[in-house]
Amino acid sequence: xxxxxxxxxxxxxxxxxxxxxxxxxxxxxxxxxxxxxxxxxxxxxxxxxxxxxxxxxxxxxxxxxxxxxxxxxxxxxxxxxxxxxxxxxxxxxxxxxxxxxxxxxxxxxxxxxxxxxxxxxxxxxxxxxxxxxxxxxxxxxxxxxxxxxxxxxxxxxxxxxxxxxxxxxxxxxxxxxxxxxxxxxxxxxxxxxxxxxxxxxxxxxxxxxxxxxxxxxxxxxxxxxxxxxxxxxxxxxxxxxxxxxxxxxxxxxxxxxxxxxxxxxxxxxxxxxxxxxxxxxxxxxxxxxxxxxxxxxxxxxxxxxxxxxxxxxxxxxxxxxxxxxxxxxxxxxxxxxxx
Numbered sequence: 001x002x003x004x005x006x007x008x009x010x011x012x013x014x015x016x017x018x019x020x021x022x023x024x025x026x027x028x029x030x031x032x033x034x035x036x037x038x039x040x041x042x043x044x045x046x047x048x049x050x051x052x053x054x055x056x057x058x059x060x061x062x063x064x065x066x067x068x069x070x071x072x073x074x075x076x077x078x079x080x081x082x083x084x085x086x087x088x089x090x091x092x093x094x095x096x097x098x099x100x101x102x103x104x105x106x107x108x109x110x111x112x113x114x115x116x117x118x119x120x121x122x123x124x125x126x127x128x129x130x131x132x133x134x135x136x137x138x139x140x141x142x143x144x145x146x147x148x149x150x151x152x153x154x155x156x157x158x159x160x161x162x163x164x165x166x167x168x169x170x171x172x173x174x175x176x177x178x179x180x181x182x183x184x185x186x187x188x189x190x191x192x193x194x195x196x197x198x199x200x201x202x203x204x205x206x207x208x209x210x211x212x213x214x215x216x217x218x219x220x221x222x223x224x225x226x227x228x229x230x231x232x233x234x235x236x237x238x239x240x241x242x243x244x245x246x247x248x249x250x251x252x253x254x255x256x257x258x259x260x261x262x263x264x265x266x267x268x269x270x271x272x273x274x275x276x277x278x279x280x281x282x283x284x285x286x287x288x289x290x291x292x293x294x295x296x297x298x299x300x301x302x303x304x305x306x307x308x309x310x311x312x313x314x315x316x317x318x319x320x321x322x323x324x325x326x327x328x329x330x331x332x333x334x335x336x337x338x339x
Contacts, residue, residue: 027149061181091171112124133171142157143255215267
């Protein structure tokens with residue numbers, strides 16, 4: 001009964017920020033407080049400062065590779081039905097570490113510091129109840145959460161079959177805005193590799209194939225228009241994919257006070273590339289999710305970080321992304337629905 005109340009950070013300063021609806025400053029205060037009180041978090045953020053990174057340039061966009069050994073558990077998470085049933089849910093409130101505190105959002109979610117970071121500041125937003133990782137009926141809340149945590153944060157959703165390490169518990173991730181290269185590159189990608197399927201005074205819908213990823217970009221200041229469009233895309237994509245629950249997708253969502261929302265939908269055909277399952281020395285332990293497709297590919301093994309290059313990076317991303325034929329079919333179906 002109200003177990004989550006024991007996990008809310010009770011602090012006059014954070015309560016002041018929340019009272020003023022300044023959730024971004026509240027999140028920052030939570031982060032600083034947890035650094036002081038939670039040894040695991042502090043240790044892993046100190047380690048983050050010294051991790052290795054390298055960058056690869058493609059025509060019109062960049063992808064970074066990050067050697068991050070603390071992400072091994074997330075990269076190799078067993079997400080099949082049997083494995084999920086046989087473990088405790090690690091983001092349920094009553095299973096959180098005793099040191100972990102959070103901030104209540106929308107009276108439905110708890111904002112938590114992620115102790116295994118990729119971003120300079122990395123959070124998880126976890127549902128207070130144990131409910132499946134499914135986005136269709138929660139998309140409006142994703143938009144609202146991104147607005148609340150702007151202007152310095154970007155929200156992420158990983159589908160249950162393509163990146164979510166807890167497919168049985170609804171959650172989002174939050175990371176430092178503009179840390180993922182795609183956030184800087186998306187407009188150039190749209191101009192070079194995309195085309196508008198719908199464009200009005202209030203909303204733009206673009207399909208983009210950059211040679212590695214297949215993605216959809218929605219831009220609008222009208223949340224209701226974005227939501228309606230997303231549901232149309234979701235239903236058409238579900239039919240084409242043949243998935244009765246949720247088609248494979250990853251989302252990046254950002255809110256800007258002047259321009260509104262920018263929602264990037266990565267379309268997928270598989271969870272992990274063949275190199276993930278190969279034997280050494282061919283093995284590359286990479287499990288692409290939204291952060292990776294957003295341009296920060298995480299490698300928990302140093303040998304994989306050293307090996308990876310433009311060629312196998314292109315192969316990995318292409319392999320897990322939707323095929324060209326289905327992408328084109330989806331674009332035609334959406335065009336018929338929205339015009």
